[in-house]
Amino acid sequence: MAIHPQAGQLASHDSLVNLPELMTAYYLKKPCIKNPEERVSFGTSGHRGSALLVSFNEGHILAIAQAIAEYRQSQNITGPLYLGKDTHALSAAAFQTVLSVLTANGVKVRTQLNGGYTPTPVISHAILTHNKMNQQGLSDGLVITPSHNPPEDGGIKYNSIKGGPADKDITDWVAKRANELLESNLVGVKRLSSDDTDKSDLIEPFDFINHYVDDLENVIDMKAIAKAKIRIGVDPMGGSGIHYWEPIAKKYGLDITIVNPEVDPTFRFVPLDKDGRIRMDCSSPYSMSNLLTLKDDFDIAVGNDPDYDRHGIVCAGSGLMNPNAYLAVAIEYLSQHRPEWPKDIQFGKTLVSSGMIDRVVNGLGRTLCEVPVGFKWYVEGMYEGAMAFGGEESAGASFLRKDASVWTTDKDGFIMALLAAEILAVTGKDPQTHYDAQVSKYGQPFYKRIDVVATLAQKSILGALDVKDVTQTELAGEKILNVLTHAPGNGAAIGGLKVSTENGWFAARPSGTENVYKIYLESFVSEEHLAELEKEAKALVDSVLKV
Structure with a gap:
């Protein structure tokens, strides 16, 4: 992809996200469950989207929050839920939506003392330290964030009682239930008014900052740095x-x-x-x-x-x-x-x-x-x-x-x-x-990642490939040593494939949030060898996708 001529420069004022338009879209635009792009879908880091594209709107968050409340009840998770948000505009709105649903479902929620923002790792740390003591029941957490995505985006991810991103079994259950709620026009979603949410004794201010900062010396040699x-x-x-x-x-x-x-x-x-x-x-x-x-x-x-x-x-x-x-x-x-x-x-x-x-x-x-x-x-x-x-x-x-x-x-x-x-x-x-x-x-590695436009059908094919679908025996002038569709470390499906030679490899997998597939390439030979890898990797993937 060609580098944009303004890359590295500040955006012009007229190109910045229109915040009133974005927030209006969050509250007024309603997702159509029949449109795959507007359904709840948990990728590697939760559900993400934009209110302007009707992929991250109040309806989505109401449904997800209710599904989380029901999941917690089914698993007897009775401790406080640690709730954080980042600085994206949609995060503040989604944060309030989540609070209104969780409190209506009787969930105790811990939020940043005096308001403010809470980073993802701080939520994980709080869950783990709480559950180590296990004095008030097991806890879990939610973080309202689309990570590094552009300003118009929103995101929400669920962290389990083990502190980290919930596994696929959990997120599949949550997504399925959330989409059922959307399909029923949110019948079954419990929600308090803004005033009743604020008055709720279920919201507990928590000093995330000092709780995290005071513990850092146990993971980093702070004395050496000082x-x-x-x-x-x-x-x-x-x-x-x-x-x-x-x-x-x-x-x-x-x-x-x-x-x-x-x-x-x-x-x-x-x-x-x-x-x-x-x-x-x-x-x-x-x-x-x-x-x-x-x-x-x-x-x-x-x-x-x-x-x-x-x-x-x-x-x-x-x-x-x-x-x-x-x-x-x-x-x-x-x-x-x-x-x-x-x-x-x-x-x-x-x-x-x-x-x-x-x-x-x-x-x-x-x-x-x-x-x-x-x-x-x-x-x-x-x-x-x-x-x-x-x-x-x-x-x-x-x-x-x-x-x-x-x-x-x-x-x-x-x-x-x-x-x-x-x-x-x-x-x-x-x-x-x-x-x-x-x-x-x-040795010197040469590494690259590229995005290739793909349809939903092509992404589905790529995500379900079998080793036998790759019939080539050579890649960029070297014998293919391994073709993987499952990770060697844990045997889990990779949702694509990885092909390796002695001095190079490529992996291809569909994006969970965009209509592209991603190709990762690396050569321990040269930039020219990397270019050859790229050319042949695209051809190989095209052949199995039959495009």
Whole structure:
């Protein structure tokens, strides 16, 4: 895809989302259940959409919230539900809708003390710490966020009693019940008025900020960062972690500068992404261009997406790290600097993450667990303490506490950002320098992800492929060694396929939210070999889709 000519520049005023139009659409537009695009659908990170496209409207949230309340009752989940929201405009509206339904169903809800925003990892942390004590029944949570998606989008995701994204069995049940409620014109949805919701004794203010910040020293070596006087620059990108960095700096004596304290639901201060849209993607050099201009002012600079489950790491001199590269460095560092972690513990990667991770883990003599796309596949392992680290190529990851017990079972942009500072403080070298050493040892990878337009029928075919559907024996001049439709780490279906040779691979899977399929490619040979991989991967996928 060609780079938009305004990529990396601020959007013009007339191109910003029209907030009155967006909010009017949320309340007035009604989803048509017969239209697949307007049904409730849980992808890898919950239900997402836009009120303008009738895919994220009050009707959807009423139905989802009622379904969640009924699911909790069926599972005897009686503890408080931890509810958070990010800074997208639709998040505030959906937050109130959810509250009105949950309280009508008698659900006790804990929300941020004095209002405000709550990041995804903070919700996960709160669920896990609550359930460890188990004094008031088991708890779960909801986060109102479309992650890094554009300002006009909304999203909602359910975190189970194990703290992380609910597994497919749960989300399938919730989606089915929510669509039944939509089909019946929301008959069966319980809801309180705004006044009655506010008066309800079921809403409990909770100090998420201090609860999370006070515990950080048990997962990150904060003393080492403070002692080394690491200068940290932070661009919150207008996200839900905006009010966390100052308490972190104050409690642990860190040198943290917030380079942009603004919060605005139009996200007008975020430069346009490569396609010319505002997207709070902290792994994009275009969206992160504001912070990149300041990279030499700090030892480490970090950015996060609106719900803080992603991280962008900027090293002085070298710039924004590739997300795959940072995952490889984080795994190597943690395996060597967490002495209480068992030697046989697993390190997790999604099957579309870089093969560099495979080489690093193998070189360390550790165990790799390769799973399908979606952080939900790490929840059980991290919850039980069998998996030390879980990461995704899209710049999301989390890891265990120093004592090898669970920290979060959802992606945590805070600890991944602070880990970069710890790496520099402890080793004297920034993460990019460590990655350069890995390249010298294991080879230079060339990685790419592309989107290809696809119909719903084609996406369905791709998601149901069998190994026997691939008849080719070579790819980009090399013998095909593996064709996978199930992840080797846990045997779960990947919803597509992955084809590997000795020095390259590609994976193709349908998008859960757009009419495209995604192709991930990597070569350990050259850019030219990567181009050949891309050409032949498209041809192979076209052949099995019969397009």
